[in-house]
Amino acid sequence: MHIHWYPGHMAKAQRMIRGQLDLIDVVIELVDARIPLSSANPVIAELIETKPRVVALNKSDLAEPARTAEWLNYFRNRGLTAVTLDAASGKGTKELTGRVEQEANEKIAKLVAKGIKARAVRAMILGIPNVGKSSLINRLLGTATAKTGDRPGVTRGQQWIKVGKNLELLDTPGVLWPKMDDQEVAFKLAVTGAIKDDIFDMEKVILKLLGVLRESYSDRLVERYKLTQQLPEDTVELLAAIGAKRGCLRSGGVIDYEKAGRIVLTDFRTGKLGQFTLDRPEQMVTSEANPVPTNDNMSLV
Numbered sequence: 001m002h003i004h005w006y007p008g009h010m011a012k013a014q015r016m017i018r019g020q021l022d023l024i025d026v027v028i029e030l031v032d033a034r035i036p037l038s039s040a041n042p043v044i045a046e047l048i049e050t051k052p053r054v055v056a057l058n059k060s061d062l063a064e065p066a067r068t069a070e071w072l073n074y075f076r077n078r079g080l081t082a083v084t085l086d087a088a089s090g091k092g093t094k095e096l097t098g099r100v101e102q103e104a105n106e107k108i109a110k111l112v113a114k115g116i117k118a119r120a121v122r123a124m125i126l127g128i129p130n131v132g133k134s135s136l137i138n139r140l141l142g143t144a145t146a147k148t149g150d151r152p153g154v155t156r157g158q159q160w161i162k163v164g165k166n167l168e169l170l171d172t173p174g175v176l177w178p179k180m181d182d183q184e185v186a187f188k189l190a191v192t193g194a195i196k197d198d199i200f201d202m203e204k205v206i207l208k209l210l211g212v213l214r215e216s217y218s219d220r221l222v223e224r225y226k227l228t229q230q231l232p233e234d235t236v237e238l239l240a241a242i243g244a245k246r247g248c249l250r251s252g253g254v255i256d257y258e259k260a261g262r263i264v265l266t267d268f269r270t271g272k273l274g275q276f277t278l279d280r281p282e283q284m285v286t287s288e289a290n291p292v293p294t295n296d297n298m299s300l301v
């Protein structure tokens with residue numbers, strides 16, 4: 001799905017989610033474990049108000065485990081339930097659904113105390129594009145006792161997926177917009193694939209990525225592309241060195257920078273350059289001090 005987020009889209013998404021929230025006991029907020037801060041929607045807390053939520057750090061297979069542990073602590077220290085997830089393989093789904101049920105138990109118990117019959121916990125998934133919402137739904141469908149419940153959701157065509165005995169999931173996730181005005185955040189969203197490639201300046205993003213890799217992960221570059229230990233200072237030269245090693249040449253032996261850049265980006269996104277976490281919990285403070293305006297069009301890097 002290709003979405004350009006404009007104020008009108010955001011307002012519509014917000015309205016739809018608000019409508020659905022009335023039916024829901026718990027929100028599953030998916031974020032990208034590589035960028036838990038940058039992949040979080042700027043207004044989610046405001047949007048879901050007091051509704052319990054479970055934060056799932058998805059794509060944890062692509063993130064640095066030690067950093068993921070730091071992020072889990074970060075969320076838990078702030079009283080949020082947080083789990084790690086790999087929705088592609090299904091690792092972590094059991095813990096996630098267990099936590100979701102736990103979060104709603106109090107509410108269900110209150111209903112029961114009022115004489116209302118106990119019912120399954122109702123949840124929905126929220127997250128920015130490409131964070132893994134559909135993958136998670138497919139994974140949960142795999143374990144579902146019934147593919148769809150018989151009660152419709154609020155939007156026509158929406159249904160409930162019954163997961164186990166005590167959990168029902170809305171089969172359509174809420175798509176949230178990402179943060180859009182901070183260039184550093186935009187870079188992280190672009191390199192991880194949260195923003196479609198055709199709306200950012202690919203060349204700049206790749207050169208910036210090479211700068212980050214050169215600075216903090218040079219050994220991985222050397223190993224993957226069989227480069228000399230002393231990497232070129234200049235990222236364009238570095239890209240040329242990678243291109244030369246990978247045979248990215250145009251006629252006349254000129255380096256095909258675009259092709260070389262694609263290789264680096266794909267290797268980064270698919271884990272072939274190892275695991276990466278680009279956000280640090282320490283950054284959280286500055287970001288809270290500078291709330292991100294959301295009525296901005298995408299103008300990237």
Ligand SMILES: Nc1nc2c(ncn2[C@@H]2O[C@H](COP(=O)(O)OP(=O)(O)OP(=O)(O)O)[C@@H](O)[C@H]2O)c(=O)[nH]1
Nearest residue numbers: 001058059060086087088129130131132133134135
């Ligand atoms: N490595 C890895 N890849 C994942 C994981 N979860 C999802 N993906 C991949 O990420 C890409 C996007 O996943 P989707 O499930 O389509 O994401 P989505 O949130 O539904 O995206 P939209 O529908 O565009 O909003 C796909 O290529 C998935 O295979 C994960 O935990 N690990």
Ligand SMILES: [Mg+2]
Nearest residue numbers: 130133134135
């Ligand atoms: Mg999807």
